[in-house]
Amino acid sequence: MSTLTHKGVTGRSIAEMYKLAAERYGELPAFAKRLKSCVFQPVSYSDLYDYGLFLGTALIELGVKARDHVALLSDNRVEWNIADYGILLAGAADVPRGTDVTNQEIEYILNHADTEVVFVENKRLLERVIALMPKLEKVRQLVSMDSQCPPIEGVLNLKGLIEKGRELREKGDRQIEERMNAIDPEDLFTLIYTSGTTGTPKGVMLSHANMISQVESLPFSIEPNDRLLSILPVWHSYERIFQMIAISSGCCTYFTSLRSLADDLKTVKPTMMASAPRLWENLYLRILKNIRESHWIRRGLFHTAYFCSRMVKGSVFFLQGKKIDLKGRNLFESAGLGCFHALRAILFLAPYIALNAVVLEKLRQIVGGSFKGTVSGGGALQPHVDEFFNYIGIPVQEGYGLTETSPVIAVRTTQKLVIGTVGPLYKDTEVRILDLNTGDILYPNPSNQNEGRGLKGEIHVRGPQVMKGYYKSPDATEKVLRDGWFNTGDIGIFTNNDCLKIVGRSKDTIVLLNGENIEPIPIESKICESPLVDQCMVVGQDQKQLGALVVPSIEVFQAESVAELSDRADIRDQIAADIRRLVSRENGFKAFENIQEIALLPKAFEIGDELTNTFKIKRHVVEKRYFSVILGLYP
Template identity: 25%
Template sequence: MIYENPYADKLHPVREIETIKELIATSKEIFGKKPAFLLKEEKGGDYKEVNFITLKDDIDALGTQLIELGLQDTPIAVIGENCYQWMVSYFAIVNGVGKVVPLDKEQSKEEIFNLVATAGCKAIFFTSSYKNIIKDLDIPFKFQMEVYTKRHQHDLDTSWENLIDAGRKLISHGDRRFIDMELDPMEVRMLLFTSGTTDVPKAVMLCHKNITSNIMDISRIVKLKEDDIALSILPIHHTFESTVCIMTMLFQGCGVAFYEGLKYVTKNMAEARASILVGVPLIFESMHDKIWKQAEKMGKAKALQTAIKINKALKVVGIDARKKLFKSVYDNFGGRLRFLVTGAAAISPTVIRGFFDLGIEMVQGYGLTETAPLISGTPDFTDRYTKAGSVGTVVPSGQMQIVDKNEDGIGEIIYRGPNVMLGYYNMPEKTAEVLKDGWFYSGDLGFIDENGWLYITGRKKNVIVTKTGKNIYPEEIEDYLAKIPYIHECMVYGEDNEETGETMVAVQIRPNYELIEEEFSNANVQEKVYKLLKSKIADLNQNLPNYKRVRHVVIRNSEFVKTTTQKIKRQENKL
């Protein structure tokens, strides 16, 4: 059965755009002097607003100078911290210069060099913190960006600011090569290396149409407010941040503020008056946990529970008292937080409902780099509270199917729509494995309910198959284990029993030592921690079928190896 978005009559109207260049141009015309970005010229300083007019002017200037340098139609890499310069460089490259190659700033020197060579880059933009790495890179052009510009002298000919100045001069003398360039919406303009949890990195080829169709689809199911401001905290090279957060905000005329680091999130939210946070489950689960821990420490947990009940009762009669009832919670996050967007990994439905109970709305989505990224999302005009375990309905311009279903209706999620990639760069065989007859085979498993809402159950590659042919989804067992408060995080996998030859369920656990030490004296002794967790898992096992029960427990004291969106890399963490 082919599923389409079931809410055609409720979708928000949007303006049509075919290219990111058109997005920037139309946003300038519509929103003009409204803030597009908020940035700091020095660490710890005040936020400075950059409006939509200045944004377009900076993009035009940089693009013009890059063409003058002979970089048209070449791949150009960008790496560094989230900042205004990063995004302007991205926009200039894709809007008329060449192909952008956004790189993960967490990668090693060897990986960076390898990816630059694989993509055939002729130039790279980098923030100054990568200066010592990039100096050894054999590449014709290296352009240095400063996240904080006030303390730096721009004496380098190749500095970002000097490129902008040179481009402005060219434009003032009538150079319109970049400004007037018409783009093919279907031409490859982005090479995005995937941070797969089980495979080697592949360069996903995306075009303008892939991105703009997704921006319009997101805007059809989620309408932002005129004064919304998002704080940019996720890795900027990732499509979840660049498409779902930054470009969708700009499309709807909202602002984006750049944070100074994770420990400054609350401070930066208050300073920027941010109302939206786009993040991964780990961030929001930690936020939710801290709210209740703080309430308990201050003896206000019961009062908060009472406030939640009052808020629910008032909502029934159409009264919104959130700002008064949960003022202390909002104050913790800068005073204006109203909206959270989560994706990139599974999140506990309890956390989603918990934020809704506190008057903070939460939108959940599912997607991949190969789909630029969103495949499904939870529309703001639906009951997201009762559907908290779902990643929503298929986006308005796409179609979805579940194929190769088992007896429970669980199968592989396949999708087709204008946001599906053009293929993997120089990998025709890998492309053919996932693109078949116009459908993209995601490798993810799930089912769709009677209302057309998608539920993710795991990755096809992660399924544990027993000798009797039973399928066990590690993610399902991990969800059960996550309910044990003494577990900080865990990874479930299959392990063969040497004596019986049977495949059994094993788990690596990073204990929640802080909580364990609070509740048990001398609990930092490994043997005691192991016994505590084994007993809790034994209780949990009683509610699971025999073949799904956890048989082997390993205590892990080191961090799991993860992607930049905090997914555990399963293959790299196996013992």
């Protein structure tokens, strides 16, 4: 991905951007849905915009007012984008969620967001929403997005609404143009609900201006002939901004799934995609498995090719300033290392060129052969996986952000491909690194060496992408957003390469490798209901699954100290079984919230050490102290 200024269409609002994209790109394909293996059906920019106009016109006729909130319960599909167009062109804001939404979330979100109209993907989810209608205070109209769904009394159909809007426009209805022209950049674009520290979802308010800033500041180029593969949930802010960038750029987005991904990579031959770490870890393991099971000659060729690639690219990265620099190398050190890396690159260049063409090029075909790159987000990319793909020539960049920042704060580019970091800051974004204990500014601070580069602290950001706040939650907003500065809750370092490195979290949310956000406190509270458990802390940041550090009850097990219980496998098994009983689907927990492994600790958490004065766990202290124990949960 070359580092170029984005040249796609934008506008004062996303609605205006949609209009300009239709005018510029016309009959070019905007989205393509998978009909069957190797067969995709595209919808053009012109048709997509027309469908949006028709639907938006029908929504206005239905009583949807400017700045209303319209719910959109659906996974990735072309109909999602049509509904999105219609809602936004009508001057309303959407409230998106996937089909895995729980009944409790449906009830809370639709009531809290003041939604009156709800789009629902399929019959199964529609039946769940209908059953909840007595509890949905303001919902007055459901819309089925599935054309195959049998008619249900009182439920409208997406296709029928589009036809209704077409008829209204043929009769001269032009209210939607007035709505579009009246959209202010600060108007709400979307209301995305994300879990809070108590487990109650918080509505993140993102404006049109927030999203336009993300599109306009794209640090690499995407062209109309590019092909994007969509696999992440479209209601997540990361996948969504990627799709809006695609619309702005005039390229086509193809919808895929984990089941069909391998086939679709070969069929679509994507040039780019938004991705999550889990995808690359799985692909990495699959490649290594195939290599282990191959003939010894092929194994030897691969290992030789990869070694040569590491030598050459590792040295080239250093010479280009792409090796992470936390302490600040002096001129003498840089000169010496520069000579070493120049010689090493020259020494291995010839075998690398030969083996790259013979061996590594075949590996690159696994992503279709036309891949320019991907941005991995939603969790940390494991360093060995990061290095592997970049060294074999599959450019996996890493980005960083949150729903509250629309989402991108920083992202690596070809010019700033510093492995181990999430790259330089997005355009017009400011960052502060604050001391975790005192709150003092560590970076940028002229009184510190290198202005504080290399110092670890809490990341605070300010920029055009920062949210308006949490909907109807001023106290929660005040806790994280002051004077335009948003407290990310993450711990990081600003490097001497002017890149951001994420090293941990200061707030409680755990993000699994697949991007699932989990609040540990409700899980910990449930675990501590067990009489066998005195204290516990849930772990799993950037891992596949959750684990728990447990302090067993010395009273129940009649022990003199916790230490004498920590090595007892029978006690560990007994506690693990009780945790499985408590943290279960029957008790309202999702599958990814289950505790898969536990470790018994040799001492209890104490105030002033692992606990605050109010008995809250100092997670970063526990994680540092029991780092090796936590690693042992993930062999």
